[in-house]
Amino acid sequence: MRIIENGTITSVDGFLASGVDANIKGKNTGKKDVAIIYSEDNCVAAGVFTLNKVRSKTIDVCLKNIKNPIKAIVANSGNANACVGEKGYDDALKMTEVVAENLKIESDKVLVSSTGVIGVILPMDRIENGIVKACQNLKKDGGDDAAHAIMTTDLVKKNIAVQFEINGEKIVIGGIAKGSGMIHPNMATMLGYITTNINIEQSIMQNLLKEITDKTFNMISVDRDTSTNDSLIILSNKRAKNRLIDSKEIEGYDLFKNALHYVMEYLAKSIAKDGEGATKLVEAYIKNAKTDEDAKKVGMAIITSPLVKTAIFGKDPNWGRIIAAIGYSEVSVNEGAIDIFIGDVKVCENGIGVLENEVKVKEELQKDEIIITVDLKLGASSAKVWGCDLSYDYVKINADYRS
């Protein structure tokens, strides 16, 4: 597998994309806010969506269409189209219809996403104008524009593409995502779109997407707030001539799984690293837990603890907060057996502080990526979860979001 330089969703032949400014985020901001991803061929699609019981009606439109042959995805930022009653469904449907009309396709071949403020009706006139413009702007190298147009408080565009071969046949996977606030498993104000050309059956792709989501996008948390709009969608135009992957035993399944995992983990970590106000990416690697679920719970308790997050922001090697978080994670642990490392430096051995390492660990905490390793010495399961520190800027961004 190789990483494609400046790769994105349009690195896959047959996909075009665009991102335009439709003034959804306010007038003359110069910020792109309507994105379209278009496939020349019909695609097989799979998706995972928010588990929040209060969710945007865009999700209902996606669930209605996702098993159809898909030709396009439309997304806007600046307004979540959530908590606006039945009008939300009508507006989401209308978005697919405007796309269909402009691209001369059927509207049930279009998926739709929205992200932004909750509880405000979509400005449909501006949305419609934006869609018309985005359809006109579709480009073979438009992936980066689309990545830009789905951003809300993100500071960094999130693009990636990789390629590998199955029996000499070139397979490409491209992806874009946005995150920033309301990031927590199941899932987040997280939008992710992945394109590929692999020849694969829908049910296999859906299962793979779900399985890898549990190890990547569902392993990140910025602030524990699960959004109303999270959507992760993969489209394949099946242009590659590999033997159809219709079971796990077919050649190429494992290669594809590994490459897709790489793309999804990259995007998920990019979201955690670019969490609102974040100055550092934090990885918690929990090993030797009794079960995978236990390992995840311990990791999540650590990376979501405001006290751990502020300590990391302050570069304070306060491992006591880490062990306190382990203790309240609701997992049965043996305090007297817990080892904790920050980077390579052991800060706690068998539940007791390793004071002589305090200077070394302060050096570790200067880094941009902090890895906290916890050895529970109880079993053979492990998990990696990702988050970020909690800074003044998180408060600033969210105290001001609407004003």
Place this chain on the structure above:
Amino acid sequence: MRIIENGTITSVDGFLASGVDANIKGKNTGKKDVAIIYSEDNCVAAGVFTLNKVRSKTIDVCLKNIKNPIKAIVANSGNANACVGEKGYDDALKMTEVVAENLKIESDKVLVSSTGVIGVILPMDRIENGIVKACQNLKKDGGDDAAHAIMTTDLVKKNIAVQFEINGEKIVIGGIAKGSGMIHPNMATMLGYITTNINIEQSIMQNLLKEITDKTFNMISVDRDTSTNDSLIILSNKRAKNRLIDSKEIEGYDLFKNALHYVMEYLAKSIAKDGEGATKLVEAYIKNAKTDEDAKKVGMAIITSPLVKTAIFGKDPNWGRIIAAIGYSEVSVNEGAIDIFIGDVKVCENGIGVLENEVKVKEELQKDEIIITVDLKLGASSAKVWGCDLSYDYVKINADYRS
């Protein structure tokens, strides 16, 4: 029932207290850090303690002694005596022994608490000197000094006393507490001590303490971090001549229950209001839920949401974040039936924003105490939970705590 002006734990006849500076928090800070509460008579005691699986060994010493006749409680701030191995138990035990020696009582009649940084061995020489000094300083009006000495990052001392009569017999209840960070149910870096003179059986008092804790101290959250040291202890010297309360049917049980609830709710709300960096007390009142547990879950989701907390800090009427939190609370809700009020102002009706009230709600958000009422319209259960906003100062305090 009447509230005693400047009331505290020593408002109950027969209790003395003290708080002294033993340099546990550093030299020459002038901050008190060792407290003793002493009862002239043997007391019946009850307690509730942290459910964190990593806990201070002081808790073990309390559990060992709590059913004995109790004469004293010793507490220090500045060091939690947690995550220091078996030495933690020996040191906690030693603290009770030094108290016993100085007050000429048996050491198994002494309870002990610690609060502060985790993972550092107690400076026993300073602790012992502090205990000697605190024993010498015991005073009939020393409750306020004790309230001072248990503070960590608290800004405000938390004292209260109330009195009422059972059949002409005066009953007094006094209380002090500390909180500030790591505040979350089950319980928090929360220490609370309550004194009373009521004639009551131990098992009845223990059950009452647990029952009311679930409605008060377990209904607050500052930052979701459950501490290793939380302890709430009640002592009664039984000086009042009311008929012994050995069942719920005895006269005075309900009066005592209501007064104790008042004291505990006052202390719990004081802790939430004085949460680290807090500028506002936030109450979430959830009504018409299917079950009490559902109501609590919804309330907790709201008051712990960093996005809700930062919006309140920013005085931003962003009710979308409230309904998103309701949605991810894991309670089955009907989005189309949810009403949300901020103060008396309806901001969301049947899941849709009430935009014309936006100006009025901005006025509500100027207040020091914000009440968020959620009507789920699903049943007859309700809950009140308390928290605070999330400000720059929370980050500042916790990024700097140890330095």
